[in-house]
Amino acid sequence: MRLLLLSNSTNYGGTFLGHAHDTIHEFLGMDVGEILFVPYAAVRFSFDAMSAKAAEVFGALGYGMKSIHSVPNAPAAVEEAQAIAVAGGNTFQLLARLHQEQLLDPIRERVREGVPYIGWSAGSNVACPTIRTTNDMPITEPPSFDALGLVPFQINPHFTDGRIPNHGGETRSERLLEFVAANPGMPVIGLREGSILQVEDDRVVLLGDAPAVLFKSGQESQDIEPGQVEV
């Protein structure tokens, strides 16, 4: 199983997937010709606009792209996919649509068979057992929070120690400590913007310059340095 799970598409002040070009190219290699793209997390812009934006980046790297919203038979497209890329946006919207189109089982199956999976932000959330560690607003109610379960841990994308100045709301760490308190046994990796998790079967490697943060129930959170990760 091969996964490339990005915290985010766009670093602060950066360009769309700009920080990940080389990593994506290396990950997909020369064997993949066309990528199946999943734009379902888009809310305020069209699936066409989102897939065009992604096609530009992947095209420049030498890959063709087909968006799942534009094919007549989505499950068949998954069946034939050489690689799958799932974009960010709203995680609830994305998961609701994956349930609605009955795509969770086919995608899970194909990725477990070895089809490379790239996700960013919401696309990384849905690679986890559930979407319970998303930062997104629950604007849409999916039939279940259960997601692809491609990794045995949760990711919190866009992880940050920052807080809004003069604001009383919870910090991200407080929210994740609540998660592990309510879900003992399920660890969370807080993945800072710019960071990427590369998964090759049971091997998990943190790419990027910044440490990630590991949350487990009953333990203090701890930094994880870039390199191989033990969850």
Added chain:
Amino acid sequence: MRLLLLSNSTNYGGTFLGHAHDTIHEFLGMDVGEILFVPYAAVRFSFDAMSAKAAEVFGALGYGMKSIHSVPNAPAAVEEAQAIAVAGGNTFQLLARLHQEQLLDPIRERVREGVPYIGWSAGSNVACPTIRTTNDMPITEPPSFDALGLVPFQINPHFTDGRIPNHGGETRSERLLEFVAANPGMPVIGLREGSILQVEDDRVVLLGDAPAVLFKSGQESQDIEPGQVEV
């Protein structure tokens, strides 16, 4: 129907409910002797600790307090309540427990009969038709996002224009614009910290110094000044 819906319990640098003492006292008046308290949103501290903290504040205002987690028969306690206060914490946790204890219908019924309802943060979220405009992480999966529906609009508590410095994630306004795009016909009031909505039947009044922000699908967001609100 009488509701006092607070954005938050604690202003930045302030004390627990400190900004709302006078308003709460005026709202409850002299007829209420004891308040039924709902601490179910607590995650990382006990219901006992949360209710003790609230009992101190309400006690100082001259009101007794009984916490619903400590009574033998919760629906019966709702039936006899002179007033109901629902505390903040995690909205998903709160709503899941309200569903589990089958308290949504009894509370809705009593409040519609005139029993005063005070909520802050998550307690204000659950007064709305659904919890789709909470800021909280979905750490627990409730059977449904449907909530008390005491008001015909959504509230976003802890509303802020601020953002985390050098961070790429969505702003609050972006999230709420996504909500109204995905849920046309349902307006949202973004309620800044320190602000309170007082509802007396169909009359809605914004209390506090700051404007709130009204979001409606297909429209620009607009400021609402303190005073009577037309949603």
